[in-house]
Amino acid sequence: MRFIPTTLKDAHIIELEPARDDRGFFARTLCVDAFAERGLEIQYPQHSISYSARRGTLRGLHFQREPHSEAKLIRCTRGAILDVIVDIRRNSPSFRRWQTFELSSTNCRELYVPKGFAHGFQTLCDEVEVSYLISTRYAPGFAGGIRYDDPALGIEWPLPVTEISERDLRWPSFSE
């Protein structure tokens, strides 16, 4: 696995290093030793997936409040997404900044999202599955969100939004 720093403090792109042969490949997606060496979370009590039927579906931006904030290891296992993370840690040098990453079932990359980030994505094709390893048990009462189209953030989503939940349309702006 190759750990590539992002422009946001503590967030990493992880490039898988597939061992290829005539059958296909084998690749490690989580290595406790390599993660611990870099101070990344190594315990993930939940593994969840989401499936989105339509291209242009938008989920986010979501975060969990303390003491239930979540680090997430995200991989697109079917199709492709544009993934977005926003650093919402007030004491961070990258506070309020965002970065996008394309993750797909074929590009052998995963994204490590530290605690204290908001996260969302838009599907780039139909029939998309996203896998999450999550470092904290789900605490619905601590869920928070930010409007995906908050002009103060100015996130550039690649496609018109075709599907979005009612809840995601109700989140406040970042400054609120």
Ligand SMILES: Cc1cn([C@H]2C[C@H](O)[C@@H](COP(=O)(O)OP(=O)(O)O[C@H]3O[C@@H](C)C(=O)[C@@H](O)[C@H]3O)O2)c(=O)[nH]c1=O
């Ligand atoms: C997030 C989550 C949801 N749920 C339930 C609540 C609800 O009934 C149903 C769908 O939840 P949501 O509408 O929040 O699903 P979704 O909008 O896909 O939420 C996800 O969005 C992306 C951007 C993330 O970063 C994830 O961490 C998660 O917040 O699943 C769980 O049981 N456990 C979980 O960890």
